[in-house]
Amino acid sequence: MRSFAGFVSPDEFRKSRSAIVAKYLYDNLRRISRFSPTGFRSGKKFEDLGEKKKRFWVEYSSGIADKLMSFDLFLRPFSDYCRTCIITDEEMEALVSNDLDKFARDSPATDNNLFFPELNHLIPASLREAGLEIIRQLELDAVEESLLVRIARVVHAGYLSETARQTPVSSLVERSLMKGFDDLSHEILQSNIDFAVHLPTRLLAIGYRIRPVRKGYKSRVLHLDEYEVETMAKVEHLRWSWEKRINGWTYGKVKDVRKKAHPDLVPYGELSENEKEKDRALVRLTPALLRDIRYEAYPVAPGKISRLSYAVKPRSSIHKLLDGINELSAGIGPLAENTPSIRAKLTSIDEKIKLSISEVQGSYNYARHIQEAFLPDALDIRECFPESFILYEPKDIISGDFYLFNRHNGKVVFALADCTGHGIPAALISTIGYGILDQTVNILRVTDPAEALNNLFMGIHRFLRKDKAGSGASDDMAIVLGSFDLNTNILSFTGVCNMVFHVTGGKISDNLSGISHENYHNNDRYDFAVKSLRLDPGDKLYISSDGFSDQFGGGNHQRYTRKRLREFLLKISNNPMPEQGDLLYEEFERWRDEKNRDEDQTDDITIIGISI
């Protein structure tokens, strides 16, 4: 089980916090039940409940930490400000259905379908009262805490400052961080701070992190397109909703300050256009806000945030097609206004296209899910090489690249393969390839690179070409396969295309990978040349498929080239390994979108970096 410094483990929570949270939950629900249908009613205070009735509440709340953890949400005590993260509507639905499976029979409610959603919406507020905030694990390294107060100050000073007019900003912010939670003007202040501290969250939703602008550098200017504004507006609404709820607000048909009821505590989609526009206007200020705090946004690899529930999913070419269709139908719509038969036909075609696209996309997404399930995850890789990174970006949701890491008997065997083409055909071959290589390395424990590669190619040959006369498997896959001896620091590897670079003593090698082995195939055996390399502590090894170097861009439809990649790798080779992955992605984005050309991704991209 994973744990983080300062976090409350589920056991700890059960032992020392859940009883009080049970009481707060009960009290909160009882309070809102007076004016809002919650499927629950009780005249008694928590303290006056019989043991039997109390039991549901205690049992329910003792499972809260476990339940949240299954969504990568962790509990942490806060001192002055509760930074609870946003929880999406989809996650709430999952939490509710989880409850219905577990507690429906023992629930004290008259209507479980009202009761459990209300209960779940009250959890963050009740935790807050117990001194706990909810932190999303994926946000941890993206959000630097010392920065948050600074952002809050700037927000106050420049953008949302009505309440701060007469008082010096800094003292207001500090006071608001210290003071209790009972007075309303304080709540408005608090709201501004909450808006500010979630700036990194909103940017993460569209694939950006932030960092200080380095001295002497010109900062990157963030341009938000409508799609990004809309995504951030949704997240902002979610943020606002949670901020309200954490302060005890709930949904009500009309706004009522005394009852703490608000009509806008609904999903973003149900807001009026006017309200949505307010959210959009707020998030459009983001680039200006960044400039004021001397921070800049830089792109994160979509692969890194694919598990972040509120983040934009990787934009595939399918997605862009859908955008095109939407634009087209918005344009044609008015033209067909006066001809009902054409308009009807248009609507029906439009719906069919959207349905087909969403089906294709759904099936791609599920395929990606499968691919992610079999590929080693970041932890597996760090077990083999603690100092390492992997940049893995499919061109269209699923990838024809795959990689493998295995540590056994003092040896690490690893591989990076690039199957011919991209998309579905390449992903199919990569699945077969991964299966055979996994069998070879993880079950048969083959550690000799040439032997392992021979096994792999013979296996693929058997699968794909039953005839002997075929031209061999060489055209299906480019691969680098290495075996690193942890005792002697000797790397032996063999490569068929792809790239291998070795950085040592401030210099980078030429590409060390071999070429296609077509000529060496004879008598049902491939002979691969194995190279040996001694890796000294501090040396770096980079392995790459050709997707990065073949990327078109540079404002002039030029390929990035291996030469540039080699030089760039050398340039960043002294940075911490995980950061190098980020820098590579940023460089890729810069090249792809230079002069706003927005070139499509050319091919699947994978780069592995290892520090010895």
Add this chain to the structure above:
Amino acid sequence: MDKLIIDPTVFTPKVILDHEEHFMEIGGESRPQDVREFYHPVVEWMNDYSQRLLDSDDIRDPVVINFNFNYFNSGSAKCILDICKILAKLRSREIDAFARWHYEKGDDDMLEAGREIARIVNLPFEFIESEMR
């Protein structure tokens, strides 16, 4: 036998296969979704053409194919290889055939890609550097 002329698109190369002028060129960007579908008629044409050359007894010109790519994906690489193999077969029947590999000045990757293909097939390659487009 007809000429085979295919205009370039964003994803597929320009193809000029002209048996009357004895001119063959494939160039541009080659990354079709279905590589086999695109190259099938090209390979067919090459087969027909080489059969014609073998059947005729009067061949003076060397048979030259011009490759002029600025990008091709790995699937296309296999098709380029297949095309080269057809010409290599002509050589084994004592017909002079070779490939001219054009690459942009400074484009080491494209030069290297050509060299790699040249190493695999039994067909001479002439490398021609062109100025930046």
